[in-house]
Amino acid sequence: xxxxxxxxxxxxxxxxxxxxxxxxxxxxxxxxxxxxxxxxxxxxxxxxxxxxxxxxxxxxxxxxxxxxxxxxxxxxxxxxxxxxxxx
Numbered sequence: 001x002x003x004x005x006x007x008x009x010x011x012x013x014x015x016x017x018x019x020x021x022x023x024x025x026x027x028x029x030x031x032x033x034x035x036x037x038x039x040x041x042x043x044x045x046x047x048x049x050x051x052x053x054x055x056x057x058x059x060x061x062x063x064x065x066x067x068x069x070x071x072x073x074x075x076x077x078x079x080x081x082x083x084x085x086x087x
Contacts, residue, residue: 014073
């Protein structure tokens with residue numbers, strides 16, 4: 001991972017983030033803990049609801065990104081529309 005990319009850290013534990021700030025926090029957390037290629041994954045937030053879209057490599061990763069997103073402090077609901085990428 002390039003050093004110019006921001007990674008998840010404990011200072012991200014702010015519980016009152018919303019919208020783009022929360023989406024960024026969730027995206028960083030997924031990259032940090034899920035060990036999933038997030039190149040084709042999109043994270044959007046409306047208020048405290050996270051919407052996951054795009055694609056990942058397999059069914060296990062679909063559940064993994066949803067579980068990671070749901071575990072982020074400040075997230076109240078996750079809508080997962082992620083599909084499996086067909087090679």
